[in-house]
Amino acid sequence: MGWDVTGDPDAYVAEAGAFLRADPVENTVPLGLIETLRVQGADVFGSDPLFGWWRSPDGVRGAFVQTGTFPLLLSALPEHAATELAALLADRGVTLPGVNGNAEVTQAFATGWTERTGVAAEVRMRQRLFRLDRLAMPDPLPEGGWRTATEADHDLVHAWFKAFEVESQGGGSVSSRLVSDRIGHAGVLLWEAAGVPVALAARTRIAAGMARIGPVYTPVGYRRRGYGAAVTAVLTRAVLDAGADHVVLFTDLANPTSNAIYQRLGYRAVSDRLVLGFVA
Numbered sequence: 001m002g003w004d005v006t007g008d009p010d011a012y013v014a015e016a017g018a019f020l021r022a023d024p025v026e027n028t029v030p031l032g033l034i035e036t037l038r039v040q041g042a043d044v045f046g047s048d049p050l051f052g053w054w055r056s057p058d059g060v061r062g063a064f065v066q067t068g069t070f071p072l073l074l075s076a077l078p079e080h081a082a083t084e085l086a087a088l089l090a091d092r093g094v095t096l097p098g099v100n101g102n103a104e105v106t107q108a109f110a111t112g113w114t115e116r117t118g119v120a121a122e123v124r125m126r127q128r129l130f131r132l133d134r135l136a137m138p139d140p141l142p143e144g145g146w147r148t149a150t151e152a153d154h155d156l157v158h159a160w161f162k163a164f165e166v167e168s169q170g171g172g173s174v175s176s177r178l179v180s181d182r183i184g185h186a187g188v189l190l191w192e193a194a195g196v197p198v199a200l201a202a203r204t205r206i207a208a209g210m211a212r213i214g215p216v217y218t219p220v221g222y223r224r225r226g227y228g229a230a231v232t233a234v235l236t237r238a239v240l241d242a243g244a245d246h247v248v249l250f251t252d253l254a255n256p257t258s259n260a261i262y263q264r265l266g267y268r269a270v271s272d273r274l275v276l277g278f279v280a
Contacts, residue, residue, distance in 0.1 A: 003081070003088055005052040009037045012051035012065070019053070019060040020075070024208035025131050025270060028248050029073055030065050032204035032212055039205075040181050045070065046173065050094065054081045066096065069173050071124075071275055072109070074101030079108035086112030098124060098277040106274045113278065124169055125252055125275040128259065130267035132247040135240065137233050138265070142226035144193035146234045149183050149200070157188055160200055164215040168252060189238070191231040199227035201235040209245035216249075216258075229261045236265065 006012060013034055020027040020034075033045070042049055046068025054062035054077055062077025064085065072089075074082060082105045089096065090113060099109050099121075110121040149157055154176070161174040182188050182202050191199040199218040203211050213235060218228040232249075239247050249267065251259045 001055055001057060003052055003054050003085055005050060005088065005092075007042075007049060007051070009034065009042050009049070009051060012053070012063075016051075016053040016060055016063040019063060021208040023076075024210035025246050025248055026129070027063075027075055028129070028204075028210055028212045030063065030075070031207040031210065033065060033067065035205040035207045036178070036181060040177055044175060044177050044181070046175075050089075052085070054078075054085070069097055071098035071100040071277070072096050074099065074105050074109060076102060077105060079104055082106075082109040083112040085109060087116050089113075090116035096278055098275060100127075100273060100275045102271065103274040106276055110276050110278075117278075119278045119280055121276040122279055123274070124277040126254065127250045127273040127275060128253050129270045129273065130249050130251060130262055131270050132236060132240075132266055133268045134266045135233065135236055136264065136266045137237070138226060138229050141230050142191075142193070144191055144198065144227070146189050146191050146231055148186050149188035149190050151180065151183055153188075153190065153197070154179055154183065156197060157183065157200060157202075160217045160219070161202075161215060163219070164217040168215075189231050189235045191227045191234075193222075193225075193227070198222040198225075199231045201228070201231040203235055203239055206239070206242060206244050209243075211239045211242075211244045211247055213239070213247065213249040228258075229265065232262070233265050 049067040052064045053060045062081050063075045066072040086109045099106050158179045188202045190197045201216045203213050216232050236247050
């Protein structure tokens with residue numbers, strides 16, 4: 001019993017896949033990540049990814065994944081398992097930028113990490129996970145219309161993805177391969193006004209009946225005109241039409257505007273997450 005850790009995504013899927021698929025909404029990020037790795041390769045988010053699962057006498061009851069410069073992502077699991085994982089990874093000499101999960105598990109991991117490494121934790125973001133209940137399209141829609149991004153839009157999409165990471169303090173790097181992957185499966189929509197792109201919304205592939213919207217980005221000069229809400233609504237409708245049973249997204253709790261917009265579109269709160277960064 002206890003933790004198994006690997007750099008092999010196939011082993012991760014074989015051991016932890018059933019656990020993750022049992023709750024595709026709460027496990028939206030690792031499920032979406034697995035689908036991207038399956039198509040693009042294990043290094044698409046950065047070199048040396050880490051995966052792990054925690055096994056109890058009743059089977060796998062927890063999992064984690066860490067890729068690139070993104071924080072370690074924890075599933076729901078017992079707090080003592082999070083503390084054990086912190087000790088295990090610290091003793092292996094693993095360097096982590098942070099940790100992300102529900103508040104209790106994240107704090108348990110961070111406490112264990114600080115005790116083992118001396119590296120302190122600070123709050124980077126408090127997130128809320130939303131799931132679509134019933135889509136309510138904006139009425140009226142703003143000026144312009146939407147189109148699916150193509151590879152000709154790659155540089156623009158890449159720049160806006162990076163701008164989103166900077167503004168949201170997500171801490172993750174955005175690779176050109178990842179952008180091409182999203183564009184390649186028709187996973188990016190642009191809203192245009194007078195022929196000029198003014199907002200985008202992206203999504204993951206459908207995995208275990210679930211797809212996640214994000215990022216959604218509107219450049220500063222085009223905000224507060226309804227473009228972001230419109231392109232999110234259209235993309236949500238497209239995901240439903242493609243057969244998804246669940247459509248989810250994350251918000252920053254410090255941004256009341258986006259939280260209100262998504263609720264008007266029909267998204268309802270599911271759970272909260274805490275993102276901590278490790279500071280030497």
